[in-house]
Amino acid sequence: MDAQEEDRVLIDDDADEPFVSNTLGYPVTVADDALPLVQHFLRARGQAFVVLADEHRALAPIAARLSSDPLCMGVRAFKLGEARKRLATVERVHEAMLGLGAGRDTLVLGIGGGVASDLFGFAAATYMRGVPYAHVATSLVAMVDAAVGGKTGVDLRAGKNLVGTFSDPVAVFAHVDALQTLPFRHIREGLAEVVKTAVIEGGDFFEALETLAPHPFWRWPWSSIVTESVRVKMMVVADDREERGMRELLNLGHTFGHALETASGYRITHGVGVALGLRAASMLALRTRRFSQREYLRLLGTIALLGMPLQTSVDPDATFAAMRSDKKRRAGTLRFVLPRAIGDVEYGVQVPDRLVKAVLAQLQRSPDSVG
Template sequence: MELNVNLGKDSYRILIERGLLKRAAKEIREIYQGKKIAVISDDSVYAFYGESLLEQLKEYWECSAVILPHGEASKSIDVLPGVYAQLLEAGISRSDLIVALGGGVVGDLAGFAAATYLRGIPFVQIPTSLLAQVDSSVGGKVAVDLKEGKNLVGAFYQPKKVLIDPDVLKTLPERYIHDGMGEVIKYGCIKDAELFALLRRAGSFDGLADHLTEVITRCVDIKRQVVEEDQFDTGERMLLNFGHTLAHAVEQRFAYERESHGEAVAIGMYQITRISEELGLTREGTAGEIRKILESYGLPVSCGVHLSELKEAMKRDKKNFKNSLRLILLKEIGESIIYPSDLSFFEDERMV
């Protein structure tokens, strides 16, 4: 399956195909004829796929690897100087290429490094987690975390190509399959009631086995359309942040060490829908539908803290503008809206 992201000079192709990683070098040759490639990965993903990818690439290019510790802690502004130093040591110039091989942490950090190193060099995304395949590898949002919050330093920087191989998900730990399903369910909630129904019928990730490439493609196609409409996240693209205002606050509250991103998004989607339903903004029963599907895919719906504990982080949310929060709510499954509000939307004493 091939999708094209049409952004003028920043347009690129997304390929979604089982076994695609085995011919990654051939696909990269179509868009890059330079001399050197630096692969940025983490120790976990590299152990599975790094050497075989470098073996392919070395047929055509001089190659080096930057290997980070796995986990959210690597997506930190403090890690970047070390990455830049290794790129310099490898002699990577503005005419060379970075390949991001990994999940959302690697893709975000490698993309930000590409956007800022030597004022910008091209990069390719090869996402290896479900979350990265359906969401973070597409659209050009790249960022690192500060201790004060998630993704607070970033850029819009589109890749030259995205190569998605569903077969690599076979090596993912079960928790990170669940993690990715948080974002998959999000797409059904905000834009695709039929996708939501398919997920509900399947009932588990194993139940999706025969539909996995289709599900990934539907999620990516929704994101592609939204990004083409609103590349810089000023309107329609904000719908992709459903659940994220609470999610980022939950992640920061526990120093990125307890809930994964997809787990936090699951909590955020259910809890904000529960509130909006009580306020009469969402069709009755919607929160219950979301809770059932999240639980069937092994995702949490609560984190056991009061909203007052999360509000400081929400003040720094990127959607907080002039003390107004642009919240993403559902009218019903498959239909989402941008709802201007403020922190008073979240009652201090409510437990989430």
């Protein structure tokens, strides 16, 4: 054990053991170094495969190592990022797959963050009417959210994720060591989803986050955190594959979050929107007497300690208008996912507009406040 490991804040004795679960009917593996497990999976499957990677330089050694297998037909790296999560990129990926000789019986192995899992997963689901797909997740968002659950897709100019499929991968690997090169702002993006998941689950998971929050990220037992998040997401998704009910729980903080993203003209990232949205949802729960002041302060304290924002300069009227038009697009009523307690969250809650507006006003940073 090196000094850095000894210094880790341990919350779980099994932290160094890989986690493997088949809850969704395909193996989801979380390990500090997942690469030997990926290689083992590929060998056991015995199928020719192509590697598609996000071309970020931190990921090149991973792509090189996984493509060294004799069954590998070739590797292609693509410049990604949200702006390239588009059908035009999918076409380039399809052409590259064809160029590598990929056929109906070829496995696609994707490497990268949430953009990679959404885009390569979509490309695999649509190539020759669908070829098997496995993903090696390298960002926190991909590990705890995007790569797990079978949703793939791309953006249109009109909005995010408007084209896509529900297609299960054949395997997902969270390569936790990759987080060492992930910049803080991208850690924070994933952390908002981790906090959301911990509020849904409650108990030891939320307590662990409260304990870890004051410590620097390099001391966190990330494999335990990723494992817990994945476990909860898998349980929720397993009960509701196609998002007809229970999966709504995972949208905690997202009704406010999406509206803030839109109203800010995407100046606010998804993770920041979700962090603000978690606060807003719990303020709404407080105002409707679902949530106690004590629980509210626990959540608020954790969000603040994690360095996530509690207030925003985005205009409350514009945010409310964005919520309204989102509601119209879905031809439904505005319904919220609200906590009754940490570990007890309900969905489909209708709330009077005036309370929503009051919460948005409270969320707005006063002009003379710092930060």
